[in-house]
Ligand SMILES: Nc1nc2c(c(=O)[nH]1)N[C@H]1C(S)=C(S)[C@@H](COP(=O)(O)OP(=O)(O)OC[C@H]3O[C@@H](n4cnc5c(N)ncnc54)[C@H](O)[C@@H]3O)O[C@H]1N2
């Protein structure tokens with residue numbers, strides 16, 4: 001089955017579940033335009049598709065200019081040039097065991113009963129610079145990571161020896177420094193060894209001039225480790241975008257503060273800041289700006305100095321206190337999208353002290369804000385980071401139960417659980433844009449295409465993975 005089997009319908013003009021109790025979402029004017037493909041709505045009537053809006057937003061942003069950052073500051077960033085190694089790894093032949101550096105011929109035929117007895121001429125610790133020369137019949141105690149001394153061809157682990165105790169017993173550990181004969185005396189070795197055994201050769205991991213990481217590599221812990229191992233302290237990357245997240249609404253109080261009548265805890269600034277960090281940004285949360293246009297304008301002007309991107313939530317609809325519209329209406333264009341939730345969106349570019357700063361104004365309903373972030377803000381952050389793939393991974397799966405909630409003419413994004421093993425997509429909770437409980441259970445967004453009003457169980461559907 002395919003999602004072509006989703007049932008098509010005419011826009012009934014309701015924000016299904018999305019705006020119950022908030023004006024009930026009457027949309028008659030726009031719906032009429034959408035239902036008739038011959039009509040070409042213009043001006044205030046025009047509605048944009050998700051893809052059109054996303055393309056417009058992405059067209060206005062570019063990757064941030066590269067910077068030299070210290071390794072740990074560059075975690076999660078993408079490199080901008082091929083990085084080659086100026087050094088070999090390992091930098092010198094060294095021991096992979098605590099034991100004795102030996103010449104192979106000296107151990108020929110060694111057994112438990114007839115061990116080879118070698119004279120110790122030195123003790124080589126990791127970091128040793130001056131090395132003893134190992135001649136015939138001689139050996140040196142050596143530690144893991146210590147340079148193989150000249151003359152030695154292999155290392156025997158201490159467990160193959162008596163560690164210089166003279167007891168004839170295999171050692172289980174090395175005598176601590178100073179506690180037993182170390183640089184002198186004899187050691188019994190109970191078996192032969194092959195040339196090169198327990199030796200890690202110079203350059204066997206990385207050779208001088210070898211390509212380490214191609215341009216565009218995301219720096220995770222292992223890549224940072226490799227750069228450190230090859231002596232890099234700085235790396236040229238596109239920096240994390242600095243994203244200022246601010247929520248508007250006079251009803252908002254910070255979580256932890258008792259809520260008074262009509263008040264709610266501000267959750268959007270937390271969810272969106274976390275989402276921005278998750279996308280790779282350096283995010284700053286500015287919570288609860290009251291519904292006063294002058295105040296909001298002031299806060300935004302203050303924040304511009306530290307922002308590569310500003311994300312607001314709330315105040316973009318048609319209410320009397322839709323403060324983002326009031327404060328930024330000149331510089332930001334507000335539009336309605338053919339999606340649910342997330343219909344009202346604002347986007348524009350402000351002038352910051354260091355250049356243009358894009359601003360995305362998301363709707364205030366918490367699920368609308370989060371889904372809008374996933375669809376529009378996350379790709380912007382990824383694009384600023386220099387990623388070539390900016391979108392979340394999409395999968396297809398079999399719908400386990402019917403969906404009947406989708407408004408015609410809108411692409412609906414439902415919270416869902418994707419089971420990779422079973423290849424199924426199960427809606428979680430309702431379509432309401434205030435239903436945060438189910439959002440926290442979901443690992444995917446089920447996409448119900450614009451022209452479908454319902455989808456039968458068993459239909460193959462599209463889902464956007466959230467992790
Ligand atoms: N007459 C109409 N009313 C509404 C329409 C419409 O087309 N005509 N659209 C509805 C849709 S769809 C949405 S979405 C919302 C968007 O409204 P705003 O962006 O102006 O958001 P607010 O009114 O400020 O808040 C909406 C809702 O979300 C809660 N909220 C806001 N901020 C936060 C926050 N930081 N943390 C938690 N919750 C928050 C707020 O209390 C409201 O309940 O408009 C519909 N109305």
Ligand code: MOO
Pocket residue numbers: 015017018019339340341342343344363365368433
């Ligand atoms: O339903 Mo609104 O579209 O909740 O974002």
